[in-house]
Amino acid sequence: MSATRHRTVRLRHLAAPLFAAGLILGTATPGSAGGRPTPTIVDTARGHGTVVSYTFDDGPNPVDTPRLLAVLKAHRVRAVFCVQGNHAREYPALVRRIVAEGHVLCNHSLQHDDLGTATPEQIRADLLATNAAIRAAVPRAHIPYFRAPYGSWGETPTVAAGLGMQPLGWRLAISDWEPPGTDELVRRLMDGITSGAVVLMHDGGGDRSQTVEAVERTIPLLRAQGYRFTLPEHR
Template structure:
């Protein structure tokens, strides 16, 4: 989410986009928005690696341009790196030329570090409608929202973030968290308990690719 504005409620949670490999009886998609952040993204990547978990990072283009080594690291660790626009505008309120520039500029930066063009687009604030979906499709993108919102952007406390995930998650859930856009130390602190508990419950973790 933006560092200057609270998120708008999404119009509707997109259906989980399960890759062919998602054949486990219970599975979940962990997603992180607004990075890469020099401290929090690095910490989250280290925790995910420790637990052998793959996730999806929806990155802001201007952040990835400043910290390409973190985009590269996420890719090297086997995570999916996807498009969250260049500077986090509300895509329902921009003209086509701005929409295209926001998405394609981010694609170019991410492609340089990962070798592939993102297929998923997460609209900032979850702000989407039929026009956003059509424009995304014209650029080869699939709008990708979430089904479990931790609200971690508001820093509600580590225990609250943990509880929201563990009480709301179901097989196929797409969980929204943040590694950027502000101080995400609470998210970092919550992540080990979330991973340990979901693993103990028999969940497998997959990344989103929208292919």
Template sequence: MQKDQLLTRRRALLTGAAALGAAGVAAALVPGTGNRAAPPAPPAPGAQAARRPLKPSEYRLRPLTGYGPPSATGSTPVRTEPLLRMSGRGRTMVLTFDDGPDPRYTTPILDTLARYEVRAMFFVCGEMAAENPDLLARMADEGHVVGNHTWSHPLLTRLGRRRIRLEMERTCDIIEKAHGERPQWFRAPYGAWNRAAFQLGAELGMEPLAWTVDTLDWTTPGTATIVDRVEDGAAPGVVVLSHDAGGDRSQSVRALRAYLPGLLDSGYHISVPRRQYA
């Protein structure tokens, strides 16, 4: 199959998958902050948490306060805060995975998502994507959304505009080559955003997405602890942050296998967001 034909097939699959999930996915996200807090002391790993019905509290169901209308650059707005949760009705959640792809962890995560016919978002680093283009091709074929997480995972607040643009553009290019389309979403490493990141992301056609629930899985707190954090934070519209690379992510793999069926049994619809802007 020629390259152009392969990219066309992947674009068609993505378009069809988005249409199938549109009914259960909100058309907008709510802005807010998503900076990573200092890691707490990791608790000792324990036995896997027992699955239980999830009952989101009234507090977690409150919509977050917006930050006013964004200014527009072309068709993508320039925001002053990242989007961090879906708005609208329905028990819909978004699962996101950062820093990959890494065959050791991304592959079993994709296997679990496929088993339950669930789509997720993967914010990939360009240097990892360049080494594993087959995994991005699989994400495209299975309807997952791939976002830009820079090329080398730097702290953007310490970089100049030229370096930030290079980090973003190189990653956009490798995603388009391997996934079949350019990314529409961007996430700053460490949740460290600045004006240049918002402006350059918008110029490249990307919306900034943070998160609502941080599993802190990068601290390797134990599988049961990760499961508890997802289940305790579950609520309509939340965006869950996990990782599929950047260290030993075997706990994250096991946790997904444990909490995903519980979320689905509790009536949550796990899907991906739609863009408000073309």
């Protein structure tokens, strides 16, 4: 798919070990207190003031995901990893590492198919298969979010909420799937960030070294502007 087509489709459409253990056992809920997931697509970081949430799609992959995890750990930032089921099957140790280092899981479909025109039954089967693939790596893993591939939602928000997952959108996508160079990614993020934004980036789907470098550079820049890194809302 060309960069232009990919962009069009997408627009359309560390914590302590005890906390990580809570995520594995499903006893720690990263969202706001109380309430069940709803079909409302959330795109806002939790908390007041200058807050931001970093989220990463299409992984894990064995090259860039470990590098990204090391960067997040060094800067003590928790993020959401929107995992594809087929990649969870390929790299279960990386899924375990994501959870062990205190990050939060998100269902990103089994193999990144466009679910926008799928029936509720087809969507449910895909999401359940993805959760099963994730939980084969991390038994009883807590998976509080779902993000539709390409942002093509269709009936997925209602189905995801019924399965206990909050649909997760974004306010800022820096188009790192192109990729345009680290300096440009840094510029797009710093120019486009707004208070409360959920930021969409990628740790899979290709060479994401530029994304990892941009994350490493922007965390201290945003903190210097008073930003705090939080998780997305969870209704």
